[in-house]
Amino acid sequence: MAQSMNLNAAAGLSGMLKSGHRHLSNADDGGATSTATLRNVEASRELSRIVSSSLGPNGMNKLVVNHLQKIIVTSDCAAIVRELEIEHPAAKMLAMASDAQDKECGDGTNLTVSFAGELLGQTEDLLRMGLHPSEIVAGYKNAGERLLSLLPELALDAVEDCTDRQSLIAKVVKPVLSAKQYGSEDDLAPLVVDACLATMGSPGNSSSNSKPIVNPDSVRVTKILGGNVTQSTVIRGFVALRGSDTTVTTATHAKITVFGCAIEASGTEAKGTVLMKTADDLMGYNKSEEKKMEEIIKSIADTGCTVVVSGGTVSEMALHFIERYGLLCLRCPSKFDLRRLCTATGSTALVRLGPATPDEMGYCDSVTVREVGGRKITVFASQDDDTASSSGGASGRGGGRLSTIVLRASTTSTLADLERAIDDGVHSVKMACRDGRLVPGAGATEMDLSVRIKNYADTCPGLDQYAVRAFAKALEVVPRTLAENAGLDGASVLAALGAAHANGNAMAGIDIEAAGTGRTGVDESTDVRDLLNVKVNAFRLAIDAALTVLRVDQIIMSKPAGGGMKDARMGQS
Numbered sequence: 001m002a003q004s005m006n007l008n009a010a011a012g013l014s015g016m017l018k019s020g021h022r023h024l025s026n027a028d029d030g031g032a033t034s035t036a037t038l039r040n041v042e043a044s045r046e047l048s049r050i051v052s053s054s055l056g057p058n059g060m061n062k063l064v065v066n067h068l069q070k071i072i073v074t075s076d077c078a079a080i081v082r083e084l085e086i087e088h089p090a091a092k093m094l095a096m097a098s099d100a101q102d103k104e105c106g107d108g109t110n111l112t113v114s115f116a117g118e119l120l121g122q123t124e125d126l127l128r129m130g131l132h133p134s135e136i137v138a139g140y141k142n143a144g145e146r147l148l149s150l151l152p153e154l155a156l157d158a159v160e161d162c163t164d165r166q167s168l169i170a171k172v173v174k175p176v177l178s179a180k181q182y183g184s185e186d187d188l189a190p191l192v193v194d195a196c197l198a199t200m201g202s203p204g205n206s207s208s209n210s211k212p213i214v215n216p217d218s219v220r221v222t223k224i225l226g227g228n229v230t231q232s233t234v235i236r237g238f239v240a241l242r243g244s245d246t247t248v249t250t251a252t253h254a255k256i257t258v259f260g261c262a263i264e265a266s267g268t269e270a271k272g273t274v275l276m277k278t279a280d281d282l283m284g285y286n287k288s289e290e291k292k293m294e295e296i297i298k299s300i301a302d303t304g305c306t307v308v309v310s311g312g313t314v315s316e317m318a319l320h321f322i323e324r325y326g327l328l329c330l331r332c333p334s335k336f337d338l339r340r341l342c343t344a345t346g347s348t349a350l351v352r353l354g355p356a357t358p359d360e361m362g363y364c365d366s367v368t369v370r371e372v373g374g375r376k377i378t379v380f381a382s383q384d385d386d387t388a389s390s391s392g393g394a395s396g397r398g399g400g401r402l403s404t405i406v407l408r409a410s411t412t413s414t415l416a417d418l419e420r421a422i423d424d425g426v427h428s429v430k431m432a433c434r435d436g437r438l439v440p441g442a443g444a445t446e447m448d449l450s451v452r453i454k455n456y457a458d459t460c461p462g463l464d465q466y467a468v469r470a471f472a473k474a475l476e477v478v479p480r481t482l483a484e485n486a487g488l489d490g491a492s493v494l495a496a497l498g499a500a501h502a503n504g505n506a507m508a509g510i511d512i513e514a515a516g517t518g519r520t521g522v523d524e525s526t527d528v529r530d531l532l533n534v535k536v537n538a539f540r541l542a543i544d545a546a547l548t549v550l551r552v553d554q555i556i557m558s559k560p561a562g563g564g565m566k567d568a569r570m571g572q573s
Contacts, residue, residue, distance in 0.1 A: 037133055040090035040549050041120045047091045048117020050084075051077045052477070055110045057182035058485045058512055073413040076180060076420045077110035078102035090549045097545040101538055106216075106427025107176045107531075108538035111478065116542035118477040120549060122470035131463060133550050139460075139467020140550070144543040146456055147449055147471075148536060152437070154445055154506065155532050159436030162212050163200065168193045168429060171529050175441055176428045180421035187229050188418070192425040195219045195403035198236045200433075214430040220340060220404045221422055223415040226373035227408035236382050237364065238344035239404040240332060243376030245319060248328040249369035251306045256362035256380075258342055260335075260349035262312030263322075265289050290317060297321040299355040307367050311338045311349065328367060330378055344380055344402040373408065431531050439535060441528030442509030443479030443497070450475035451501045479510050487515035496522045 053060050054075040064072045064083045072083050081095045094116050098109045119140065126136050159167050169189045177185040177192070199218035222239045243249075276282050297318065300308065307328045314322075314331055322329045332338045342349055347362025364380045371377075405422060409415045439445045453472035457465045476494060483493040493510065500508035500522060509526030511519060 036553055036555055037127065037550065038124060040552055040555075041124050043088040043091040044094055044120045044546075044549060045117050047081070047084075047086065047094055048114050048121070051080055051110055052114045052117070052481050053485060054080065055114060055478070056482045056485050056512065057178050058482075058487070059110075059179075060485070071413065072416070074417045074420060076417070076424075077113055079420055081109075081113065089555065090552065093545045093548050097541040101541050105431055105531075105534045105537050106424040107179070108534045111535075111538045112542045112545075114477055114481065115474060115539065116546045118474040119471065119542065119546040122474050123546075123550060126466060126470055129466070131466060133553070135463050136467045136470075137547055137550050139464040140471055140543065140547060142460070142464055143453055143456075143468040143471035144539070146453060146468075147475075147539060147543075150449060150452055151439070151445075151532065151536055151539070154439045154448060155437040156440065156507075157438040157529060159432050159438070162429075162433045162436065163197060165190075165193055165197065168196070168432065171438060172428050172432045172531065173425045175528050175530060176425050177421055180424060181418060184229050184418075187232065188422060188425065191232055191234050191405050192219075192422055193429065194234045195405050196426060196429040198234070198403040199401040211433050214426070214433055215401075216423065216426045216430055218343075218402050219422075219426045220402065221407055221419045222377070222404055223407050223409075223412075223419060224373045224375060224377070225412065225415065226410070229407075229409060229418065231408040233406050235379055235404045235406060236402075237404065238337075238341050238380040238402060239406060240330060240337065240341070240378040240380075241375070242331065243369045243378060245314060245329045245331060246323045246327065248323075248326060251328050251367040252365070254307045254328075254364045254367045255303070255305045256307040256309060256345050256347050256364055256367075257300055257303070257305045257356045257360075258309045258311075258338065258345075258347045258349045258362065259353065260311045260338065260351050261353065262314070263308070263310045263318045263329075263353060264313060264315035265293060265317070266353075286317075293317050294321050296353055297325055297327075301325040301327060303355045303358075303361065305356070305361065307364070309338070309341060311335065340402060341380065344382065372406065377406075428531060428534070431533055435531070435533045437532040438529040439532050440507055440509060440526055441530040442512070442523060442526040443482050444501075444507060444509035444526055444528075445530065445535060446475045446478040447497050447508070448501050448506045451498065482510040482512065483521055486510065486512040486521075488521040493521040496520050500524065 050062070054062060054077060059075045061073050061075045062080050064074075064080060066072065066083045067085065072079060074080065078098055078101075081098045084095075086092050086095050094113050097116060098113050101109045101112045123133075123136055127133070157171065159171055161167065173189040173192050174185045177188050181188060196214050196219060200212045200214055220238075222241060224241075274285070276285065293315075298321075305327065307330070308322060309330045309332055311332055314329060319329065332341060338349060341347070342362065345362030345364050348356070348360040350356060350360060365383050366381050367378065368381070369376055369378050407415055407418050407422070409418055440448075450472045453475070454469060457468035457472060460468050476498075479497055480490045480494050484490040488510075497508055497510065505524060507525045509523050509528060511521050511523040511526075514521040
């Protein structure tokens with residue numbers, strides 16, 4: 001303790017902190033340039049460069065091999081950033097913003113990272129001009145407030161009825177899916193909308209203006225290798241990726257008993273020894289156990305139950321009596337799948353072996369075992385709630401609100417990427433139910449905002465105007481990247497698009513199919529639409545992440561726990 005109280009003043013910060021720490025501040029080079037800020041900017045720009053080439057329908061895929069040697073091939077920004085295992089604290093700010101956008105909206109993650117990285121990239125020139133980071137922060141904050149106030153003015157359409165299937169497909173889901181799976185949106189969009197409509201909660205009775213609610217957790221995806229995307233289907237209910245353990249493969253108007261435990265005779269905690277002296281003792285050894293198991297299975301069958309689901313193992317003796325009483329038996333070892341099955345059928349998972357009460361029993365219109373792609377699956381299908389309730393279900397209850405999209409594709413990486421795209425589509429329907437206002441897509445909104453904020457910068461006094469103008473220039477990253485990813489000349493397309501918006505054409509966007517056709521690459525009236533609240537959330541997160549990075553003037557990192565490769569990496573850096 002006495003030694004720890006001694007401070008070597010000559011050593012400075014190194015004498016105060018433990019050995020192995022790293023420290024970087026803006027005064028490392030005499031204050032000529034902002035060293036820590038510039039390094040933060042460079043790390044953020046590097047992350048932005050990685051994901052920006054995946055922006056839009058023509059974005060390139062990234063092949064990422066994670067620490068478990070698992071190969072991920074995707075153009076989804078949230079998945080890429082999640083698997084990169086970023087260590088730099090400034091770049092982690094952008095990764096956290098992308099994760100927040102993915103959890104809240106699903107779509108717009110690439111916009112968040114690309115715009116934040118471009119915003120920080122514009123900062124480098126401002127710092128070299130002599131502007132202080134606090135002046136840049138003030139200018140960016142001013143421009144951000146202006147952007148969020150201008151965005152609602154650009155709304156040109158809206159989804160009035162969230163239960164309108166065609167409107168959701170054309171205006172909401174197709175633009176989102178085409179950015180992830182260009183060419184497959186016509187097949188995937190109807191699946192996503194049908195699954196969402198099947199699970200959509202009815203409006204509350206407290207207000208006539210209340211809108212339906214979509215819970216993304218109620219739309220599940222089951223992946224089956226083989227076939228192609230056009231063979232994918234939607235099932236209202238639950239799909240288990242295994243067949244029945246008994247010869248019974250079909251049950252209609254089924255009453256379901258779900259056990260969270262194994263269906264077998266319970267064993268004693270202490271070991272015991274059985275002494276058998278005669279042949280009769282050997283013959284009658286299992287008689288009592290068989291009799292008890294038969295009583296349990298018979299009591300379950302007497303309740304009217306036709307389907308038994310176990311979260312654990314099913315002993316051969318129990319399976320014998322389940323088969324004798326004509327019940328369909330399914331093992332579901334995943335506790336998550338067991339929970340979803342309970343949600344879909346309205347049942348309660350029992351932790352005891354015995355008959356279920358009517359309230360604990362679930363109901364399903366049909367349970368069938370099918371073979372898809374050479375693999376047996378069990379489908380728990382339900383009709384509409386009103387039909388199911390009038391069909392004599394358990395206590396008059398129908399199945400829960402849960403839909404399953406059965407995906408088909410030729411490779412596992414394609415299946416995983418399709419699942420990510422469908423998840424983004426489901427989230428877009430959820431956001432449309434909250435606020436159905438739409439703004440022009442294809443870079444039209446960002447270009448129009450850039451023109452308006454440039455005009456606003458001319459009215460700003462003081463040094464803030466330089467930061468506001470840099471903010472407006474950063475918005476051009478979206479149309480420029482869309483053009484470059486489509487194989488167009490980014491500079492010429494951006495100039496033509498800027499001229500169109502300067503002349504008042506707010507609908508002008510990037511024509512991604514113009515490469516090699518002789519067209520200018522500018523669509524004078526784009527039919528692509530983006531949700532307003534997704535844009536607002538993405539811009540807000542990007543601005544907050546950029547401002548957080550700009551406010552950092554010192555980085556102090558302690559020595560990582562452990563040794564070996566971590567120490568080697570610290571030495572290299």
